Amino acid sequence: MSEPSASAILPAAEDVRAAYADWLSGLANERRLSPHTVEAYGRDVRIFLGFLQTHLGAPATLADLVSLTPRDIRAFLSARRNDGLQSRSLMRGLAASRSFARRLALTGRGEASAFAAVRSPKIARSLPKPISPPAARKMLDAETRAGEERADWVLARDAAVLALLYGCGLRISEALSLTRAEAPVPGVDRIEVLGKGSKRRQLPVIAAVQEAVAAYLAQCPWSLKPEGPLFVGAKGGPLNPRIVQQAVARMRGGLGLPDTATPHALRHSFATHLLARGGDLRTIQELLGHASLSTTQIYTEVDGARLMAIHAAFHPRARAG
Template identity: 55%
Template sequence: MTDTLDDILTADAELPLGADLRQAVDAWLTHLVNERGQSPATCEAYARDLRQFLAFLKSHLGHPPCLGDLARLDAKAFRAFLAKRRKAKVISRSLARSLSALRTFFRWLEREDTLKNRAVLQVALPKIPHSVPKPLTIEGAASLVVADVTFETEWIVARDVAVMLLLYGAGLRISEALSLTPNKAPLDGRDVMHIKGKGGKERLVPALAIVSGAIAKYMRLCPHPLTPDGPLFLGARGGPLSPRLIQLAMEKLRHQLGLPETATPHALRHSFATHLLSAGADLRQIQELLGHASLSTTQVYTEVDRERLLAVYDQAHPRAARL
């Protein structure tokens, strides 16, 4: 986490800012990491969003912005920033995240008695189109982990299979799977993983025997040394495995197997939830397994599983057979 903060602060140091604003930005980012425990991905996204806004503000004002400039901003300035980003083809979801980051920053400035400007709260969040997760079929998900892959060496195939099984067999996010260490992996009789997810939220996730077996096979074949508290999954040169390599592996496999373009690593997590729901699992249990903070986030899977809901209706409604 310290390396992540150093990288963020180094990137932000390249942006011309007034000395007082520079100090405030650095303090806020440190607060996100050390006090709020935000994930590296969230901190990097928030830092990037703020950096883009401050770069826009420098161009808009004609000089490096300072805290006094932020105190005088009105809602029009924030709307102009969003309009410029939208003109650059930035999607609504990203714009909403940018505005959320700015709101968080200005609220923190107010709590710290640095300045008070609530103009950003007058700007409505962009409407995000409602989307439904696109899981794979059970057969499609299973085909990914038994495919006859001929374009990679044996240990890399074993590694990719182990990662994909963690996504589909345990419902992990790809970042959670790649953050596992050998001493936290489901091995040597451990059938439960202690996972730290978004926002530092911790949960226990059971591991199927097939998942443990795939990890054990990968570890036997891996040509690079694995340390107990180091990364479990390594790249070809022995460094930590990049999520992009798993995404590329999925692209190759879906072309080889004739799977849809929606067959991504995250689709395996969606498939985990959807297939559990189809099998009769309780929504609250699925929420805990996925690490969702709110049940409303998990409820989106009920839209995917309409066929099961209609079947339950047909069986349970006393007049269903006569309607």
């Protein structure tokens, strides 16, 4: 990969230009970031340096960068906010400037510590978007895709994977990591999965999921080794999660579901539907493998939003006008 060069119109002093070129080179050749990411980071820092040129009254030098205060950084963020930037874009711009500052310190050009002293802008937490119980059940039914030109065993396989996501709250990576020996067929009502942070957890498996897995195994044309993957692709190798994502994408059109109806949305649906039926939040936390209860509590907001929508739609006084 060729080294990026500092722009000739970079609004900064010559020593900063040299440091900027070195930083871009490090992003591309040492950290191996994509050209798109390097370009985006470079653009964010150019904008920051342009702000400093106006803010300081002259092109910024390395000495200027080292002497910046948190107030200077907050002034920049405020100016960008006034330009209409949202928190996510502000956070990325601050991350780029911090990366540049770390490179300055790493290469002995100075400690621009003000960046680390400023908090990142808060981003509004988006709520998970669960799928309704009827739609979830249809997604898990191999017959939903009966019109597709795909082998019956492939349809049964995809249905079994989705059954694990919705019936056990698994991440797609957790479902695809199961071995043939671990298959939750009828009579096997519990599985153990390795989740994030290499944490293992045991999960109950309901009969409907066991039957879906058994239906897949009865039709699978490949001889599966006990220690090999439970779910395989068309050529018998480990199933790529992208294949499952594409299967769900094809289903969305037929079922009239939004783009948010993804394999991972089935995990959200598992938690939301359990909570709506009186599930204990601590238990749901354990089933999902969340390290913190606060992560699980977001589903209470989802259920609360659903109840408010139902109230607004159906309560007689809500529609009185």
